Amino acid sequence: MDNTENKKSKLVVSHSPHVISLSLSTRIMMTDVMIALLPVISMAYYVFGWLAIKQILISAGTCLVSEFIFVGMRKKSLTLTDFSALITGVILGLSLPAPAPWYIAVVASVTAIGLGKVIFGGLGMNIFNPAMVGRAFVMIAFASVMAASGYIDKSMSIDVMTMATPLNAFKQSGILTSCSDLIFGSINGSPGEVSGIACILGGVYLCLRKTVSWQIPAGVIFSVLILGYLAQISGIQTGWTVLHQIFSGSLLFGAFFIATDPVTSPLTPKGKFIFGAGVGILIIIIRLFSGYPEGVMFAVLLMNSLTPLINRWVKHRTMGEL
Amino acid sequence: MGKFKDNYIVKAWLVLSIALIFGSSLAGVEIVLKPKIIANKLNETLSLIPYLIQEKEKEKSQNLKITFNKVEIEKNERKIFYNVIHTSRDGKTAGWVVKSKGPGYADKVELLIGFDPNMKYITGLFVIDQKETPGLGNKIIENNFRNQFLRINTENSLVAVKTGKRHPGEIDAITGATISSRSVCDIVNTVVKDLKQPLGSGSIKK
Amino acid sequence: MAELPTPTERFLQGILPENPVYRQLLGLCPTLAVTNNMKSAVTMAAAVAFVLFCANIIISLIRDLLKPHLRIVIFTLTIATFVTIVDKFLAAYVYSMSKELGPYIPLIIVNCIIICRCEVCASKQNVVAAASDAVGQSLGFALALFSIAGVREILGTGAFFELQILPSSWPNWIIMVLPPGAFFTLGLLLGLVNWLSNRSGKKAT
Numbered sequence: 019m020d021n022t023e024n025k026k027s028k029l030v031v032s033h034s035p036h037v038i039s040l041s042l043s044t045r046i047m048m049t050d051v052m053i054a055l056l057p058v059i060s061m062a063y064y065v066f067g068w069l070a071i072k073q074i075l076i077s078a079g080t081c082l083v084s085e086f087i088f089v090g091m092r093k094k095s096l097t098l099t100d101f102s103a104l105i106t107g108v109i110l111g112l113s114l115p116a117p118a119p120w121y122i123a124v125v126a127s128v129t130a131i132g133l134g135k136v137i138f139g140g141l142g143m144n145i146f147n148p149a150m151v152g153r154a155f156v157m158i159a160f161a162s163v164m165a166a167s168g169y170i171d172k173s174m175s176i177d178v179m180t181m182a183t184p185l186n187a188f189k190q191s192g193i194l195t196s197c198s199d200l201i202f203g204s205i206n207g208s209p210g211e212v213s214g215i216a217c218i219l220g221g222v223y224l225c226l227r228k229t230v231s232w233q234i235p236a237g238v239i240f241s242v243l244i245l246g247y248l249a250q251i252s253g254i255q256t257g258w259t260v261l262h263q264i265f266s267g268s269l270l271f272g273a274f275f276i277a278t279d280p281v282t283s284p285l286t287p288k289g290k291f292i293f294g295a296g297v298g299i300l301i302i303i304i305r306l307f308s309g310y311p312e313g314v315m316f317a318v319l320l321m322n323s324l325t326p327l328i329n330r331w332v333k334h335r336t337m338g339e340l
Numbered sequence: 341m342g343k344f345k346d347n348y349i350v351k352a353w354l355v356l357s358i359a360l361i362f363g364s365s366l367a368g369v370e371i372v373l374k375p376k377i378i379a380n381k382l383n384e385t386l387s388l389i390p391y392l393i394q395e396k397e398k399e400k401s402q403n404l405k406i407t408f409n410k411v412e413i414e415k416n417e418r419k420i421f422y423n424v425i426h427t428s429r430d431g432k433t434a435g436w437v438v439k440s441k442g443p444g445y446a447d448k449v450e451l452l453i454g455f456d457p458n459m460k461y462i463t464g465l466f467v468i469d470q471k472e473t474p475g476l477g478n479k480i481i482e483n484n485f486r487n488q489f490l491r492i493n494t495e496n497s498l499v500a501v502k503t504g505k506r507h508p509g510e511i512d513a514i515t516g517a518t519i520s521s522r523s524v525c526d527i528v529n530t531v532v533k534d535l536k537q538p539l540g541s542g543s544i545k546k
Numbered sequence: 547m548a549e550l551p552t553p554t555e556r557f558l559q560g561i562l563p564e565n566p567v568y569r570q571l572l573g574l575c576p577t578l579a580v581t582n583n584m585k586s587a588v589t590m591a592a593a594v595a596f597v598l599f600c601a602n603i604i605i606s607l608i609r610d611l612l613k614p615h616l617r618i619v620i621f622t623l624t625i626a627t628f629v630t631i632v633d634k635f636l637a638a639y640v641y642s643m644s645k646e647l648g649p650y651i652p653l654i655i656v657n658c659i660i661i662c663r664c665e666v667c668a669s670k671q672n673v674v675a676a677a678s679d680a681v682g683q684s685l686g687f688a689l690a691l692f693s694i695a696g697v698r699e700i701l702g703t704g705a706f707f708e709l710q711i712l713p714s715s716w717p718n719w720i721i722m723v724l725p726p727g728a729f730f731t732l733g734l735l736l737g738l739v740n741w742l743s744n745r746s747g748k749k750a751t
Contacts, residue, residue: 362624474582474702
């Protein structure tokens with residue numbers, strides 16, 4: 019895991035397996051991500067109150083505990099201090115429905131760390147984004163709690179939670195949500211995805227700090243803009259404009275915080291852009307043509323599996339070999 | 341003599357004789373078990389028929405005369421066959437039962453649908469084969485879902501809706517399994533479209 | 547020629563040291579496909595046991611007549627015959643099970659456990675060794691199927707042999723009765739078995 023030559027650089031460009039050097043630099047990165055997530059978390063708190071915070075705390079806590087146990091089982095040095103498990107937990111917590119019962123977050127976190135990360139050899143070795151592995155697992159395992167109706171809890175005093183999520187409302191009954199609601203966050207959804215503005219704020223900070231590469235979110239948004247516009251003018255979904263596509267669901271949250279995971283995305287700038295564009299294309303395809311209202315999670319997981327391929331493809335071209 | 345021994349067929353004497361022995365023993369098994377297997381398949385359908393044509397009292401269903409028909413439909417210049425079961429009591433038609441299948445979410449969904457003699461109402465519906473997602477799609481076999489089809493008029497084509505049924509011909513889809521719900525409705529719709537005319541008008545009687 | 551294991555050794559080897567699923571990784575198709583509940587796992591294990599037992603005995607009886615280049619044909623013929631018998635038998639007497647298992651019963655024909663045992667043991671050893679080998683391997687296969695099906699059925703539906711054993715508040719892990727659950731369970735149990743056997747191996751030395 020050591021890569022002494024690159025001690026000072028934040029991100030090490032190397033062959034697969036893609037290894038992030040030293041827990042110190044990882045820690046700086048992860049602290050940056052935490053700072054960037056602050057606006058998102060505060061929006062989540064503003065909209066859902068303690069429910070969102072509870073979900074985040076449960077998943078973050080379980081992630082740390084399972085990291086401790088699983089890494090211990092593999093008799094590797096402990097990696098708790100690099101905060102990566104913490105970030106996985108926070109992002110996972112933000113992507114689960116706020117009213118979901120406690121065991122959802124626990125199962126998702128254990129799966130994320132165990133099946134998503136440690137089983138591949140720990141941080142830097144995993145193929146798939148751990149948080150999304152965990153979320154996909156509970157999404158299929160507890161479909162009734164995670165599907166459309168899982169977001170709605172009429173008994174709660176929080177207003178937005180009595181509504182369907184915008185994408186579900188549209189997919190099922192053709193109800194449009196206004197763009198300003200989508201941007202500022204007075205809608206139902208996973209805590210992390212409600213406010214477009216908060217995601218952009220945090221995301222731009224991350225890009226400016228160069229903690230994440232801007233190419234990935236740019237690629238996602240670029241391809242969603244083009245395909246969303248095509249869908250708009252072709253009239254597949256009446257009333258659902260390209261702005262709705264951008265600001266609804268977890269697209270921005272996914273573009274800035276999920277797809278940008280340095281371990282599971284390609285290494286070169288060009289590869290990153292291709293990766294982002296692929297995520298965007300898959301999101302639109304899933305949204306338009308599948309039974310699921312939202313496709314960020316599956317899009318990221320599918321593109322994760324293509325990352326090694328993109329790495330090889332892009333590398334080959336840039337070296338000018340024939 | 342050497343030539344005889346080199347012959348391929350002679351070399352394979354063991355294979356041939358084993359094949360012969362096994363073949364005949366399989367034929368024996370087939371002869372013994374075939375009636376039972378056919379009876380099993382038939383029973384599966386027969387036991388459901390009284391429920392499909394809304395037979396409440398048990399004695400009545402004993403007088404029920406059941407005949408299996410194949411109904412030929414021409415659609416898009418292709419001939420399609422339907423397995424139609426005609427039930428009658430005292431010479432009068434008691435109802436129709438149609439067996440049909442169509443694509444579901446995971447695999448084919450096979451239905452038995454009961455209709456009244458004039459094909460005006462659906463009198464029963466059973467899912468006899470499905471491989472839908474356990475816990476979600478396979479709820480189409482449960483009574484809550486099935487019973488929605490009872491007494492439904494065949495005038496309207498059926499739609500699976502998610503937000504609670506309001507209009508006639510609407511069926512409440514199962515939460516998280518819209519596609520499975522929809523495919524059941526689609527199969528029923530196709531059967532109604534294809535068979536309402538020929539069965540209801542009485543042009544097929546047996 | 548190396549000395550072949552005795553009947554007792556054959557029997558014991560099949561159960562754990564040479565478990566067809568956990569150690570030889572054979573017969574994974576039924577292992578993955580029919581282990582979402584205990585009932586189908588039991589049926590499958592019984593069907594495989596019957597076919598394996600009969601095939602092993604027949605092959606062992608005719609082992610001196612086998613010609614090397616025709617042996618696979620004879621193995622396949624024998625196996626196919628017994629599989630067809632099982633298939634018909636299930637359809638006649640356990641119709642619901644035969645419907646649920648569908649193509650997986652005929653697919654026993656291509657289950658490599660059986661052809662492997664015919665090749666490794668039955669075509670080389672006498673009837674007693676072949677029979678005890680078949681029983682041992684079948685027990686090992688059944689053990690593997692039951693462990694996977696048990697985990698999947700309990701987590702996936704809260705029940706064991708369709709008998710509710712977990713409190714009704716148990717949230718069913720639907721993924722466990724779906725195909726992905728088979729892969730997860732097999733992988734994790736395989737890891738566990740390897741871990742355990744590594745540990746006991748270390749203790750022994």
